[in-house]
Amino acid sequence: MLDIKLLREKPDFVRERLATRYAGDDARVTEVLALDEQRRAALSEAEQLKAKRNSASKEIGALMGQKKLAEAEARKAEVRTIGDRIAELDRISSEAESARDALMATIPNLPHASVALGRDAADNPEIRVHGTKRGFDFKPLNHIELCEKLQLVDFARGTKLSGSGFLLYTGWGARLERALINFLLDLHLHDHGYTEVAPPYIIGEHCMVGVGQFPKFKDQAYAVQEGLDGSTLGKLYLLPTAEAPVANIHREELLAETQLPIRYCAYSPCFRAEAGAAGVGTRGMIRVHQFDKVELIKVVTPETGYEELEKMVGNAERVLQILGLHYRVINLCTGDMGFASAKTYDIEVWAPGQGTFLEVSSCSNTEDYQARRMNLRFKSATGENRFPHVLNGSGTALARLFVALIETHQQPDGTVAIPEPLRPYLRADVIPAP
RNA sequence: GGAGAGGUGGCUGAGUGGUUUAAGGCGCACGCCUGGAAAGCGUGAGUAGGCUUAUACCCUACCGGGGGUUCGAAUCCCCCCCUCUCCGCCA
Numbered sequence: 001m002l003d004i005k006l007l008r009e010k011p012d013f014v015r016e017r018l019a020t021r022y023a024g025d026d027a028r029v030t031e032v033l034a035l036d037e038q039r040r041a042a043l044s045e046a047e048q049l050k051a052k053r054n055s056a057s058k059e060i061g062a063l064m065g066q067k068k069l070a071e072a073e074a075r076k077a078e079v080r081t082i083g084d085r086i087a088e089l090d091r092i093s094s095e096a097e098s099a100r101d102a103l104m105a106t107i108p109n110l111p112h113a114s115v116a117l118g119r120d121a122a123d124n125p126e127i128r129v130h131g132t133k134r135g136f137d138f139k140p141l142n143h144i145e146l147c148e149k150l151q152l153v154d155f156a157r158g159t160k161l162s163g164s165g166f167l168l169y170t171g172w173g174a175r176l177e178r179a180l181i182n183f184l185l186d187l188h189l190h191d192h193g194y195t196e197v198a199p200p201y202i203i204g205e206h207c208m209v210g211v212g213q214f215p216k217f218k219d220q221a222y223a224v225q226e227g228l229d230g231s232t233l234g235k236l237y238l239l240p241t242a243e244a245p246v247a248n249i250h251r252e253e254l255l256a257e258t259q260l261p262i263r264y265c266a267y268s269p270c271f272r273a274e275a276g277a278a279g280v281g282t283r284g285m286i287r288v289h290q291f292d293k294v295e296l297i298k299v300v301t302p303e304t305g306y307e308e309l310e311k312m313v314g315n316a317e318r319v320l321q322i323l324g325l326h327y328r329v330i331n332l333c334t335g336d337m338g339f340a341s342a343k344t345y346d347i348e349v350w351a352p353g354q355g356t357f358l359e360v361s362s363c364s365n366t367e368d369y370q371a372r373r374m375n376l377r378f379k380s381a382t383g384e385n386r387f388p389h390v391l392n393g394s395g396t397a398l399a400r401l402f403v404a405l406i407e408t409h410q411q412p413d414g415t416v417a418i419p420e421p422l423r424p425y426l427r428a429d430v431i432p433a434p
Numbered sequence: 435g436g437a438g439a440g441g442u443g444g445c446u447g448a449g450u451g452g453u454u455u456a457a458g459g460c461g462c463a464c465g466c467c468u469g470g471a472a473a474g475c476g477u478g479a480g481u482a483g484g485c486u487u488a489u490a491c492c493c494u495a496c497c498g499g500g501g502g503u504u505c506g507a508a509u510c511c512c513c514c515c516c517u518c519u520c521c522g523c524c525a
Contacts, residue, residue, distance in 0.1 A: 054506080
């Protein structure tokens with residue numbers, strides 16, 4: 001949620017920044033301002049009438065105390081007509097307010113000044129590259145072939161259980177997935193100073209709105225219902241990312257500045273309907289309806305927001321460095337950024353079997369946009385109530401990391417060498433042929 | 435799921451239709467006092483919105499949330515949420 005005061009005071013600035021997203025938000029800004037004006041006009045008049053009514057009511061009380069009943073009745077009749085007008089004005093202002101806020105919820109965050117201007121992914125500047133593409137002196141397999149050969153994932157039976165886009169990890173595959181989760185959590189906890197949390201996987205609609213998933217991506221979520229009670233449908237959703245519950249942990253709270261920075265790390269499965277994405281990279285593990293992810297969340301002062309974003313990207317990069325993977329960091333341009341974000345870095349890991357880079361992490365500073373949506377504030381040292389910056393980043397997504405790992409470290413005999421730091425977690429140096 | 439009790443400021447705790455502008459206490463900030471501190475005394479302090487150059491003044495709203503009755507609601511009525519106790523069921 002943007003600050004309504006910013007829209008009032010600098011509407012042209014807001015329009016200009018939004019225009020860089022190429023999302024056609026201009027008309028909404030105009031409409032929000034019109035509704036806001038409507039609200040304030042009605043509110044102002046209603047408040048004056050309420051002040052009048054309050055003083056009249058007090059007088060009536062006094063008259064009744066003095067037993068001047070006839071006089072009191074006369075005043076009552078007078079005030080009653082004010083009441084009708086107040087009710088009407090209240091209705092107008094609250095309707096305008098709801099309409100204004102509903103519309104505000106559809107306006108994305110403003111891109112940070114440092115973000116490159118651009119229309120789509122083709123305009124994303126590359127920030128840095130780590131490592132090089134691994135060369136092979138044998139014919140490398142892609143992850144689907146490796147998974148089948150080593151019996152890491154049973155694609156057919158996964159589909160049999162839940163339809164396409166669901167994976168059944170088996171044997172060493174299941175073990176590798178679990179080893180990676182534990183490795184990632186331990187890395188961020190012990191080396192990077194995060195606190196582990198384990199959130200619910202089913203979350204309320206208000207949390208989805210809080211992080212900006214809703215209303216825009218409602219079609220991408222799995223809604224759940226309780227048993228046979230259809231009326232419960234739409235109240236709870238399977239989380240699309242741990243960001244949804246974890247960023248909301250302190251919603252509607254007023255934190256002390258001394259509690260900041262807050263750094264949380266959480267593992268969760270992620271559920272995404274991927275409606276409309278059928279046929280786009282659907283084969284294999286690249287785009288699935290359920291995948292595991294370790295998420296990083298920070299709540300920090302506005303002064304340190306961007307510094308913390310850089311650190312967060314570094315934390316995610318470290319995962320790939322330790323695992324000996326080739327990757328690049330890109331900065332999403334204004335037109336390619338997510339809804340709630342002011343600045344986003346994506347980390348893409350090289351997958352030799354795919355011949356492409358795969359997005360395994362997206363680290364964003366949403367500034368005060370999410371904090372405002374979930375009414376998360378902190379009291380500054382000077383006693384001022386302020387909105388903190390809320391950051392989120394993947395540290396990292398698992399299925400694609402799994403793909404890059406086995407494709408990169410495959411050996412001529414078809415087995416997969418396990419990078420040294422991961423070996424204690426898997427209790428093996430290599431994934432053997434069955 | 436059933437029955438009962440409850441939800442009031444940072445905390446505690448009064449308040450069953452009108453000097454409540456939410457008492458009192460604890461804690462907090464500042465001041466007085468003191469060699470310094472404690473105690474004591476005094477003053478101040480919530481959130482959001484509106485008006486505004488203004489974090490000043492003034493106005494409005496806020497006692498779990500929403501709606502209703504009334505000239506006037508923390509207080510009466512209805513719906514919902516949450517917490518606690520007991521019972522039932524259950525990994």
